[in-house]
Amino acid sequence: MDQVDLLVIGGGVNGAGIARDAAGRGVTVLLCEKADLASGTSSRSGKLIHGGLRYLEYYEFRLVREALIEREILLRTAPHIIWPMRFVLPHSAEQRPAWLVRLGLFLYDHLGGRKILPPTRKLDLWHAPEGRPIKRNYRRAFEYSDCWVDDARLVVLNALDAHKRGAVVLTRTAVVSARRDDGRWLVTLEDQRTGATRQIKARCLVNAAGPWVESVLSGIAGANCSRKIRLVKGSHLITPKFWEGDHAYLLQNTDKRVIFVNPYEGDKALIGTTDVAVEGRPEDVGIETEEIEYLLGVLGRYFQAPPTRADIQSTFSGVRPLYDDNAANPSAVTRDYVFDVTPEAPACDQAPLLSIFGGKITTYRRLAEHALEKLKPFFPRMGQAWTRDSPLPGGDMPNANFAAWLGDFQARHPWLPASVALHLCRLYGTRAGLVLNGAESLGELGPHFGGDFHANEARYLLRHEWAQTASDILIRRTKHGLHLSTQERAAFETWLEMEQARPSQANLV
Template sequence: METYDLLVVGGGINGTGIARDAVGRGLRVLLCEQADLASFTSSASTKLIHGGLRYLQYYEFGLVTKALKEREVLLRNAPHIISPLHFVMPHNASRRPAWMIRAGLMLYDHLGERKLLPPSKGINLRWHAAGRALVPSLVKGFGYWDCRVQDARLVLLNAMDAAQRGATVLPRTRCVTACARGRNWSVLLRGPGNGSERRVVARALVNATGPWVTSFLGEAVQVRPEHTVRLVQGSHIVVPKCFEHDHAYILQNNDGRIVFAIPYEQDFTLIGTTETLYHGDPAAARTTEIEVGYLCRAVNRYFREPIRPADVVWAYSGVRPLYDEREGVEASAASRDYLLEWRTDPAPLLSVFGGKITTYRMLAWEAMRKLSSVFGCDTGDWTRRAPLPGGDIPHADFEGFYRGVVARYRWLPQTLARRLAHSYGTRLHQILNGARGLDGLGEHFGAGLYEAELRYLVDAEWAVTAADVLWRRSKLGLRFNEAQTARVTQWLAAEQTRRPFMAFDGQPVR
């Protein structure tokens, strides 16, 4: 029977982050995920790495400080999938006075030891480019900086780095039961396809199942949770772009909540998010007509050109497991911080309650500090200066790197070159791999997706289905029609017939 030091259950951002941190300390690590990596909450975010400006009103200074510091770390370690984004907040005098907003932004500037991003400042919307899309009554605003991120790719890169350092990564593999045997865990795993099963032994278990954190404890581990999470559905809509510039908006809604409108995938605008209590299977969350209407009304109070539900080209929902046990607190006011529940009886078990994508790396480090009592491993913060795959760009200068890509591959259309550079960073050379023209990349499936990239996603990133490729590892699904999607599905099916996509040891079959 195979024995591991650490078994991580959950292939979202927290699970992959912990697996990466652990294997980098010399531990033998296994990670399993019931579906594709980043299938649920971690791919349904607002796509931001940010401190959380609005959390200041709830006096969560510690969380905001921690998130702002991590924003700088992640921007350095993954400058290809994380990039600076300028936010414009039109001043709505009915919500908050200007002096209060300015004071909050000054605090936001200084809490996180900002070094890479510019400071906040006031904006005259009558002259600023962001003002042209807004109703004429809005003349004053504020600008500040945060970062955008390809959230699902952030998960993938952590999993890839973990695997390259020796971890076993098993997507589409469910942890059925975990039973204590002495001081270890005996774990039954059920794999993909025909559902083949195997049992492994782990010295410690991490429950990073996100919205399933309490049900996993009760059903698979059969222990009583000491804490709970509040499940909150957040929905987003994507519409054809509402403005021609590259600034994002942060809009104060009449109910006191914040709604973002963000430039997305060159030709679209991402609008979100809602926050409603959720009951049921987190995997079944779907955007409702009520949520779509709410988001349209929220932005229509600010934009000259109204957005209608019929304009929505894509909508997605995710269930966030918010750790906040205060009674009567509304979902929008619930904390985005996390709690690590640590127990050694009946065997070492760490459960992750809450969290946000921006603080995942620090969460993983704190998890390893707790687990060090079992393994006696070093507790240093090694991931702080360790680039993620493709992020080894000198001085984190993405634009300089991109100019080098354009110079080297002059035959590559610039839109495609930029997408590949943003998605894969220095790994794009593995995809282009000696090609001297587009015909060297193989079949073209549409929207700049060539066979060379598709093969890379299968070989290196555990892609199995068209949804894996078009909606998680990329957002090319926004540009694909049904026939093109069917052709990708056909190609993947043929590849699966030719060779199994995934061995049960968790590595793509070369």
């Protein structure tokens, strides 16, 4: 029977972040995910690293400050998958007076000790290029900074670093039962592909199951907890991009909510999100007609030529597991996180269980530090916090300068089309050479599936990043699925079946 110090349930951003941090402190770690890494909420976010400008209205100053500090830490440690973005906020006096918006943006600029990102500025939408697609009844705007993130890759990179530091990462492996036994957790795991089971002993159990945190508590660990979560669905639209420039828009709606309109995958727009209470199973959610109408209605209020239903290329919905603070409005529910630890101190022989309620992708790294601080009494020999200044895999670029790294990569591989080089450097950073695998010409990258997608990249993902299915590769590890035709996707799926049948192609992670 295998034994570990820490068994983490949940391969989302919080689970992967805790596994990485703990492994780097000398703790033996096993991370279990019942599906694929980032297959739930962590691949269905708005894909932003941000402080949460609107949270200031709910006096969440500590959360906003922590998120703003984390924003710059993450920008330095993962410059390939996180980059600055400017947001244009057209002023709508019906929602918020200009003085209140200016005050909020002043706090936003200064709460977190901003050093890298440029400050807020005013715009005259009738003359600034950012105002060209906006209706003429909006004259003033504010432009501020936040960051974009490839959310699913953030999860995978944390898992990669955890694995590099000794953690075992098991995908398609469910925790089906857990009980305390002689001062340890006795945990039964089930391989979701074969049905085979095995048992693990763990000194501590971490419940980072996100929307399923309560199910793990009651149904698997047989524990009770007074804390609850609120499940809130956020849906997004993907349409062709309908403005010029790399900037995004933040739109105030009549219900006091805000909608992001972000450039996405070069020629597309990502529009969201909604806030809808979820009563059923998190895995069953999807976008509803009312949500589509809601988002298109906000666009129609601001843009001269907004996209229509016919322009929608794709949609996705994610369930945010928010800590239930009894707020009546789903939009007002806190995005902060809360831990439940039982027992609270190692005074008895009871093995500890730490459960996570709430959180947001921006603060995942700090959440992991806080979680391990809670567990420190149970692991007195645990090392100190270390992730603040340690780059994620592929992010070890001199001065965190992505543009310089990209230029150097292109100079060393002049045969690569510019779009392929940018894609590889964005997703894999300094590990892009591993994807090339010694190729010195485009033909040596293997079969071309469409867009910027070649077989060498798929082989890398199969061998080194726990990818197993077409969706793992096309939707989460990359976004190639958005750029392939139905026929191209089918051809890739056929190739994938043949590739996985080859004995030499075993997963190497």
